[in-house]
Amino acid sequence: MRSVLATLGLLYTAACPASNEPTIDDPCLPGDPACPRTCDQFRPVGDFELCTATTDTGYSVVARYTGAGTIDVDQTELRVAGDDVPASQGFDAATSTWTLTAHDLAPGKYSVLVRARTTTGERPRALFAPLWIGKGGYADFGWKDAILYQILTDRFLDGDSRNNLDNGAGDLARVDDPRSRWQGGDFAGITAKLREGYFDALGVNTLWISSPIINSHNSQPSVGLSDPRRFASYHSYHPIATGYTDRDDLGYATPIEPAFGTAAELHELVREAHLRGMRVIPDFVVNHVHKEARLYADHPGWFFAYNACDNRWDVARIGCWFTTDMPDFDYGGHPDAVRAVVDHALWMIQEFDLDGFRADALKHMDDVFVRALKAAVVAEIETTVQHHELSEEPTVFYMVGESLGGWARYHVRPDMVQGQVDEGYYNQTKASLLTFDASMRNLADFAIGNDTAYLSPQDTMGGRGGYPGAIMGNFFGNHDQVRALTEAKSHGGGAERLRLALTFLFTSPGNIPMLYQGDDIGTEGGQDPDNRKMQRFDGLTAEEQATLAHARKAGTLRAEHPALRRGVRTNVVVEDWYWVYKVSDGSEDVFVAINRDNPKSWSPPPGYVDGLGNCSGGTVPTLSSCIFVKP
Ligand SMILES: [Ca+2]
Ligand SMILES: [Ca+2]
Known part of the structure; x- marks a missing residue:
């Protein structure tokens, strides 16, 4: 994988001789000539000036407090790479400066978080500095390299039955x-599956998980007003601890959904992912709260009056309530609500060292909120990013929205989100x-254009969407769609068609493949709730194993061949039932054949083999696909 940072000329190199390199236990002080620092470019971040520098195995972070008052180091929280350390670590009181350096590090994420307090009890805004170290998908990662697996946390694997809710209790x-x-x-x-290597085996380096914020534990009405069914909030779209931050707990003992585990267990999940160079992006659900939310009780005026969506998704898109129990934020009229929820977002990202958000229901929120969130992310999360608009650097915070009904392009802007789940691709x-x-x-006609369609602005829905940093999410299934295998079977096909779709998904360049749990083995299911069955790992049929x-x-x-992530696709053979395309990044060509027809004769240039093992001897068998690479 090429080093994006090195290519952009942004990788600082350590100035210290190896024998004299400071460690985190032996920090060098700014200006000490015996221990030269590697940082020389400071940027203002809130009440701090921040300088960060990384090498392949180390970092330097210098954070100088420039705000009012005097830092009370005993009351200040300092966290490095997920570990709480004494805030006196690397702190020079005379200059109000932390200098944190380390070397000989294993690849991983080593973010720094400072929650300062002054001697008069003031609490400056937290300072967060995300840092990725190392090669092999760590610091040499840009978001076009992401290969994403979508998990519904409640439906993946029960790793601890002690946290399970009693579905027979009370209103549930x-x-x-x-x-x-x-x-x-x-x-x-x-x-557990991270440690087992389940995702590594799929080439996956990014996990989309359910929102980790507490939900209602009561039963819920349907979106349809005349539908008498009741549902649980296992999907995590009924948040009640929205607004929680380290400064205001809103009275919650924990903001983390207890059915999913503890905050410590979420930290552990993220840490295990980062150790593997894997990114974690939870669903972020802030179009609405559940009516049990404290924020709704405390600030009922921040929400629109009850007004059912009732299939008016476009005409009432901003202010309608999805169900009778989901108060909808009126962000346009309430700057305080915007601030509270943006601060909640920043807290989540900083606390759990998150790498992105899957932003739910963008189309249903006032643009004011989306823009405020993005501005805050740029200012307070992407503090180590040089070029925010390019989506290339490893610490860019990737936000991918979901706006159905033709709204996808609308929010793809430098001041909103980098991408959306691509409805057209689906x-x-x-x-x-x-x-x-x-x-x-x-x-073929669709895909060649769509690979780069969002890189240029176009008028859309009364706005202008698309920009050079856009990276969309490609998918052929998710928790809101009939299962891919069920679509195939209801049209006279079977798992061989699902496998064609998998080949296409993983060989479409430029955007992020998003694979929904269960579509890796071929799970069947109709509309919600049938498309959200528990993931199965054991007892797979021969077809599922295939x-x-x-x-x-x-x-x-895809993980091994950069051309498949970052290349350009061109047609080689296009027929009504058969397509061969080439994906090239200038240094390698990969050929992909997808055949719905009778067996086809086609051979790649000499030296290529089909990495899927389906094609040999110049034949592409019927209902099969091949990915030809040079071994
Ligand atoms: Ca459990
Ligand atoms: Ca709304």
């Missing part, structure tokens, strides 16, 4: 469909590879 007992109850999945389950992939309602020629093996090969090929 009104949920009579087992598919709509809590099922026990948790942080511990995800962490629709076309489904039509050409799962249902066979559209031809391969349609898919699909998982295919997904692993295709995902690994």
